[in-house]
Amino acid sequence: MELTRRKILALSAGSVAFATLSSLPAFASLTDDAIAELTGGADVGEGTIKLTAPEIAENGNTVPIEVDAPGAVEVTLYADGNPVPNVATFKFGPLSASRSASTRIRLATTQNVVAVAKMEDGSFQMAKANVKVTIGGCGG
């Protein structure tokens, strides 16, 4: 095949586009997979669920996270930059007052923390928070 300048440009543009697509962080899709597994492919909307996380965490070993999801029966937390995206699942029982909980989690690097709530009517809601991590929490 004769390579003209135009062909080379087209080729390289194509491969750049492909590279961008394929270089999307693999972990993000892991999180999407995990969320899809939880919801069974149902739509996940935004709603009253609130996720509170620090904007900047100096130490990724212990990052305070708070989730508040009125009307939820279950809330699952994910961290899309960790080697394993699942963080924790909170199931609220009959004596739970507010559907909220706080804990401390490990973050390997700067990433999004995602909370997915399963509501009483079976629908799903999601909230996201980006956390900048200065020192990663997964050790070497």
Place this chain on the structure above:
Amino acid sequence: MASGVKPRVKVPKNAAAGDTITIKTLISHKMESGQRKDDDGNIIPRSIINRFTADFNGQNVIDVTLEPAISTNPYFQFEAVVPESGDFQFTWYDDDGDIYKETKSITVS
């Protein structure tokens, strides 16, 4: 058994019926994630607490599934309704099969 595991729970001693109370729990546990390596490059096997539950007089308040991404010394804060006097039962389930328990009583006036 993981060494030095000590549960700590903060529950108010008194409350009015139907009140919402805040509960704080912490258990000392190293929560080895299974991702770290020792000096020789061998992976240190995972050893975490994988489940935590809180019940009041046999009724569930919260049931948490923990993954390795939960920090060392897992801490939880949540809210509960207390309809009557009774006991809170807190249970932590370790990967190695150990179960740690703590009970706190509350008087409802």
